[in-house]
Each structure stands twice: as C-alpha cells, then as structure tokens.
Amino acid sequence: MDEDWELYYWPGFPGRGEFVRLVFEEAGVKFRDMRDMVGVGGISRLVLEGELGGFPVLAPPVIKKGKFQMSQTPAICRYLGKEFGLYPENAEDEAHADQVNLTIHDYIAEGRLAFHGMNHTASYYTQKEETKPYIERFVKDRLPRFLKHFETLLVAKNGGKDFLFGDKLTYVDLALLHVLRATEAQFHEAWLEADYIPALKAFKDRLSARPRLAAYFESKRCLPFEGNSMT
Numbered sequence: 131m132d133e134d135w136e137l138y139y140w141p142g143f144p145g146r147g148e149f150v151r152l153v154f155e156e157a158g159v160k161f162r163d164m165r166d167m168v169g170v171g172g173i174s175r176l177v178l179e180g181e182l183g184g185f186p187v188l189a190p191p192v193i194k195k196g197k198f199q200m201s202q203t204p205a206i207c208r209y210l211g212k213e214f215g216l217y218p219e220n221a222e223d224e225a226h227a228d229q230v231n232l233t234i235h236d237y238i239a240e241g242r243l244a245f246h247g248m249n250h251t252a253s254y255y256t257q258k259e260e261t262k263p264y265i266e267r268f269v270k271d272r273l274p275r276f277l278k279h280f281e282t283l284l285v286a287k288n289g290g291k292d293f294l295f296g297d298k299l300t301y302v303d304l305a306l307l308h309v310l311r312a313t314e315a316q317f318h319e320a321w322l323e324a325d326y327i328p329a330l331k332a333f334k335d336r337l338s339a340r341p342r343l344a345a346y347f348e349s350k351r352c353l354p355f356e357g358n359s360m361t
C-alpha cells in the first residue's frame with residue numbers, strides 16, 4: 131500500500147515547515163502534518179532525540195514516507211519539487227534553481243539570526259532588547275539587498291511576468307512566495323515602503339491567488355505568522 135507523506139515540524143507557527151507545506155499544497159499531494167498529532171514533545175523526541183530512527187536527521191522540518199526520511203528544508207523542497215513535477219526543465223535552470231533556493235534560505239537564516247543577536251538558540255523573548263540593533267541593521271541593509279536581488283532574478287526572465295524560470299512554476303517560486311509573505315508579515319512597514327520591487331509584489335499576489343494556494347491560505351491549516359524571526 132502506498133503510504134502517505136508525513137511532515138514533522140513544530141506546532142504553533144509556520145516556520146521552516148511552511149516551505150514544505152507550500153510544495154505539498156500546490157502539488158495537491160496529501161500529507162499528514164504531524165504537529166497536530168505529536169505536539170512539541172513528540173517533535174522533540176522523534177526528531178531532536180532521534181526516536182524516528184532510520185536515516186539520521188538533526189532538526190525539523192523532516193519529511194517521511196515509509197522507510198524514507200530526510201531533513202534540511204532546501205533539500206526537501208528540491209526533492210519534492212522533482213517528485214511532483216515542480217521542477218525546471220533543463221540542466222542550466224536546474225543548477226540556477228539550486229542557486230536561488232539556497233539564496234532564499236540564506237535570507238531567512240539571516241533574518242532569523244537578527245532576532246537572536248545574543249544567543250541564536252535561545253528564545254527571541256529572552257533577548258528582545260539586546261537584539262534590536264541586529265534587527266535594525268537587517269532591515270536597513272540586508273533585507274533590501276536580498277529583495278532587490280530577488281526582483282532582478284524575477285525580471286531577468288520574461289520581464290517578471292511569469293515565474294523565476296519562465297512559464298513553468300517550480301519549487302523555488304514557492305520558496306520565494308513564502309519568504310515574501312514572511313517579509314510582509316514581519317516587516318510590514320519596510321514591505322509597504324519597498325517601491326523597488328514591483329515585480330516581486332505582483333508575483334506574490336499572483337501566486338497567492340492560485341486556486342490551491344489560495345484555498346490553503348484561507349484554511350485553518352495555514353497558521354498566522356508568530357511575529358518574530360519571519361516565522
């Protein structure tokens with residue numbers, strides 16, 4: 131019997147798990163979101179403490195189907211993108227998709243780090259005051275640098291009217307959509323003031339209106355952003 135995909139990620143906020151959810155949702159592939167079944171304690175035991183067994187994973191998100199499991203968000207999305215046909219059609223685009231996927235993950239990782247300037251494994255709420263300068267610097271320097279780059283990438287193909295790799299939607303478009311939504315939620319003012327990314331803003335609206343994604347964003351399965359670290 132064909133087993134369902136399972137996703138192991140923390141409950142309560144979208145986080146990095148959301149990159150993976152968008153791939154399942156756009157592909158129309160059913161999966162079990164284990165956050166609803168095992169809670170924080172279960173994710174800690176199964177993933178952090180290794181009770182899942184099988185191929186070793188360090189941190190969530192983890193996907194699992196039967197005996198196969200893997201972690202590392204950019205690698206998961208690439209793998210699922212290929213499985214579900216959300217994947218570039220030639221070797222050069224495939225290589226560039228890797229490049230852009232990893233740049234998107236650099237962006238989210240830097241954004242997260244800014245909220246944890248004193249201790250990157252402790253909660254943001256234990257370092258709210260101390261980390262303010264890191265957040266300010268991120269918003270002033272790094273956020274616009276990344277967003278301008280994403281705009282340039284998008285416009286480079288068909289003037290930005292389609293997707294990152296022309297007229298075919300890939301897993302990288304979904305990753306970009308997620309970080310744009312996260313940026314808008316977390317840095318609302320900076321997002322509104324960013325008049326240098328018209329194609330990106332239109333891209334975000336266009337992708338969000340795709341039937342499967344729109345239905346997901348309106349559903350209870352889609353959790354609101356928590357309000358720190360773009361998660």
Ligand SMILES: N[C@@H](CCC(=O)N[C@@H](CS)C(=O)NCC(=O)O)C(=O)O
Pocket residue numbers: 145146178188189190191201202203204235
């Ligand atoms: N590079 C990894 C980072 C994974 C990661 O940091 N996961 C966080 C949640 S977003 C976590 O719970 N980490 C626990 C740990 O690293 O011990 C990825 O992209 O999946």
